[in-house]
Amino acid sequence: DSGVTQTPKHLITATGQRVTLRCSPRSGDLSVYWYQQSLDQGLQFLIQYYNGEERAKGNILERFSAQQFPDLHSELNLSSLELGDSALYFCASTPDGGAYEQYFGPGTRLTVT
Amino acid sequence: KNEVEQSPQNLTAQEGEFITINCSYSVGISALHWLQQHPGGGIVSLFMLSSGKKKHGRLIATINIQEKHSSLHITASHPRDSAVYICAGLDTGNQFYFGTGTSLTVIP
Numbered sequence: 274d275s276g277v278t279q280t281p282k283h284l285i286t287a288t289g290q291r292v293t294l295r296c297s298p299r300s301g302d303l304s305v306y307w308y309q310q311s312l313d314q315g316l317q318f319l320i321q322y323y324n325g326e327e328r329a330k331g332n333i334l335e336r337f338s339a340q341q342f343p344d345l346h347s348e349l350n351l352s353s354l355e356l357g358d359s360a361l362y363f364c365a366s367t368p369d370g371g372a373y374e375q376y377f378g379p380g381t382r383l384t385v386t
Numbered sequence: 387k388n389e390v391e392q393s394p395q396n397l398t399a400q401e402g403e404f405i406t407i408n409c410s411y412s413v414g415i416s417a418l419h420w421l422q423q424h425p426g427g428g429i430v431s432l433f434m435l436s437s438g439k440k441k442h443g444r445l446i447a448t449i450n451i452q453e454k455h456s457s458l459h460i461t462a463s464h465p466r467d468s469a470v471y472i473c474a475g476l477d478t479g480n481q482f483y484f485g486t487g488t489s490l491t492v493i494p
Contacts, residue, residue: 275430306482316472318482329480361427372417372436372476377429 276300277366279378287386291352294381298345298366304328305347306367306375307339311360322347323370351383359385389413390475392485399492405460407488409473415483418456420447421472423487432458432471463492 276299286292298305307319309332318331322341333339336354341347351358361382365375390411399405409418420432433440433447435456440447444463449456460467470487477483 308482315486316474316484318484321480331481363429365429365431370480372434374431374434375419377421377431379428382427 275376275378277364277376277378279362279364279381281381282379283382283384285384285386286354288354288356290354290385291350292354292383294349294351294362294364294383296347296349296364296366296378298347298364299376302366302368302376303345304367304370305341305345306365307333307347307349308363308365309360310363310380311357314360316363319349321370328370354385356385359383388486389483390473390485392471392473392488394488395486397488397490399463399490401464401492401494403463403492405463405467405490405492407458407471407473407490409456409458409485411454411456411473411475411483413475413477413483415475416478417476418449419474419476419482420456420458421474423470423472425469429472460490465492465494468492 278297304323306321319333321329339349361380363380365377367373417436422430444461446459472487473485475483
């Protein structure tokens with residue numbers, strides 16, 4: 274158990290809908306990373322937050338947004354969902370915003386029908 | 387061309403064999419991660435290194451910054467090592483570049 278929690282574990286929704294994925298980092302970790310893993314694209318870095326502020330942005334679509342709250346949990350919002358957004362979404366946390374080994378959550382499997 | 391290339395893509399080994407997975411990158415990175423993903427989907431970070439060599443149990447990771455190359459070695463492989471191994475480079479802008487993974491199967 275990494276100490277990182279993600280909810281929900283599974284999510285099935287229709288095209289055009291909006292969903293919110295939640296991540297709670299390990300106790301004491303200030304930085305949260307979001308990743309998408311799809312069958313055809315592999316793992317992709319989406320975005321990083323550190324202590325409530327956006328630190329780095331990767332291949333995140335404009336339809337997606339994220340935030341980190343004062344209690345350090347983070348949410349990834351996906352809107353106007355398309356079939357191609359079906360994927361595993363992982364979050365990971367580190368003690369601060371630097372280069373550390375990351376602790377991954379179990380992931381949320383999103384299926385868009 | 388991917389910024390991070392892994393080889394081999396697939397690897398089958400007999401239990402007890404010494405295994406090497408290679409990772410080459412074309413971007414400037416400040417650190418390189420090795421990740422393990424089991425069939426159930428969970429991801430575990432094995433190593434994060436920016437120079438030299440690290441060892442954890444039967445796993446050894448090395449990196450040569452000048453040659454832009456890293457290797458992951460597994461000694462005395464075991465069926466429970468069967469997983470996908472992914473390397474990921476982190477650049478100074480905190481961008482991650484992932485390899486496509488090496489699928490390892492260790493046969494008893």
